[in-house]
Amino acid sequence: MRRLRAAAARGLRRRGSVSAAPTVGGSRKGASLRGGAWDSVRLPAVHLFGDPIEIEALRGRLLAWYDKSRRDLPWRTLAAAEPDADRRAYAVWVSEIMLQQTQVATVIDYYNRWMQKWPTLQALAAASLEEVNELWSGLGYYSRGKRLQEAAKKVVSELSGRMPRTAKDLQKLLPGVGRYTAGAIASISFGQATGVVDGNVIRVLCRLRCIGADSSSLTVTDCLWNMADALVDRSRPGDFNQALMELGATVCTPKSPLCGECPVKEHCHARHRKLFAKSTLVPDVEDCGIGGCPLCPPAAEPWDSSLGVTNFPRKAVKKQPRVERTATCVLERRGRLGTPEYLIVQRPSSGLLAGLWEFPSLPLAPGLQEEQQKEVLAEHLQAWMGRPLQTQSLCFVGEVVHIFSHIHQTYAVYSLCLDGDVALDTASSPSRWVTEEEFRASAVSTAMKKVL
Numbered sequence: 001m002r003r004l005r006a007a008a009a010r011g012l013r014r015r016g017s018v019s020a021a022p023t024v025g026g027s028r029k030g031a032s033l034r035g036g037a038w039d040s041v042r043l044p045a046v047h048l049f050g051d052p053i054e055i056e057a058l059r060g061r062l063l064a065w066y067d068k069s070r071r072d073l074p075w076r077t078l079a080a081a082e083p084d085a086d087r088r089a090y091a092v093w094v095s096e097i098m099l100q101q102t103q104v105a106t107v108i109d110y111y112n113r114w115m116q117k118w119p120t121l122q123a124l125a126a127a128s129l130e131e132v133n134e135l136w137s138g139l140g141y142y143s144r145g146k147r148l149q150e151a152a153k154k155v156v157s158e159l160s161g162r163m164p165r166t167a168k169d170l171q172k173l174l175p176g177v178g179r180y181t182a183g184a185i186a187s188i189s190f191g192q193a194t195g196v197v198d199g200n201v202i203r204v205l206c207r208l209r210c211i212g213a214d215s216s217s218l219t220v221t222d223c224l225w226n227m228a229d230a231l232v233d234r235s236r237p238g239d240f241n242q243a244l245m246e247l248g249a250t251v252c253t254p255k256s257p258l259c260g261e262c263p264v265k266e267h268c269h270a271r272h273r274k275l276f277a278k279s280t281l282v283p284d285v286e287d288c289g290i291g292g293c294p295l296c297p298p299a300a301e302p303w304d305s306s307l308g309v310t311n312f313p314r315k316a317v318k319k320q321p322r323v324e325r326t327a328t329c330v331l332e333r334r335g336r337l338g339t340p341e342y343l344i345v346q347r348p349s350s351g352l353l354a355g356l357w358e359f360p361s362l363p364l365a366p367g368l369q370e371e372q373q374k375e376v377l378a379e380h381l382q383a384w385m386g387r388p389l390q391t392q393s394l395c396f397v398g399e400v401v402h403i404f405s406h407i408h409q410t411y412a413v414y415s416l417c418l419d420g421d422v423a424l425d426t427a428s429s430p431s432r433w434v435t436e437e438e439f440r441a442s443a444v445s446t447a448m449k450k451v452l
């Protein structure tokens, strides 16, 4: 309790003070508060790390915990054992791209297969997009694989196979490599002391410093990147960044953080605040005490004591996904030995699910009833079959819903069993007949697997 009171006193002393060091957008110029507005200014010290002794202590605790508790992951093993800097950077790069929006447990198998098939940049650059899509099938966000391969081609053909060595150059020269991925590759592979900010880091830093403003706002984003750069350990930047992300993934989790086991709990303002809220000795405070603070939660969303540390971070306002309906038809014929075969066609080489294979499909205008859907679908199918099709032969099977990142997609699924062979018109779009086994090994999306 004595420690709590001391922390409270420190926090309260800081109320009303403004940092003289880190600034938004890297600028150190300007007054702290002009006419009530914050613009490229210094931020309240209570939300920042300004004490070098505290930073040193936090680094030490986090790294000691990471050395003891880190998960064995294939990309870590590869990067640690690889003496060649370009191969090491490639191994890290592939993992970082696969891990975007995807769970570690899902990525491991894909990563191992990928690295076995294409162990070097040169091997990946020589692969076809079809092969990349096949291996990526089921991992989602297919443009990631495509862009990874395009970037590998660029490194091989334009940069003599040598990966750019700094975060700035990685971001500038490689398509599909953003600020986060560039920082991760540079710090883990080349030892550059540069911070990274991903979803896990946002959560940890916002809790450590009670940042409750919209975490997607420019002010908060700039603040977090500056903080990550200031905190990163100078001698072990790659390990430090991975440790911060590992903490967010395994201890400081979104809904049930394990604060009692947290190696940096001593430095955590959200935890202090939660404990104060329970204490009758220290009055609760709604914000840091700086009027109009751009990092505190909005006044309309005050601290909710039932949420504890999960008051932070505030969720970014999510855009509602677009609602779309698509008619899709599973065309089936009897192949050799009577095995069922299905017609799949290839999507265009750009846009959503670029280059992937699917059952013949077409977007539906809103409000179309089943009979009208059959009519437009029958017309669409004629393009491949080269002969008229009776709408009665189409059988409605049901609906499949699939959520893409920005689209709420409903597939109205129809089936059609064909007698005899059909001559396909492949002029408009590539198409082929596949058995179920071949279908599953093809570059098809998860949504199409659900349809089947």
Ligand code: SF4
Pocket: 204, 207, 208, 251, 252, 253, 257, 258, 259, 260, 262, 263, 264, 265, 268, 270, 271, 309
């Ligand atoms: Fe997260 Fe709790 Fe650790 Fe704070 S003490 S960083 S809230 S796990």
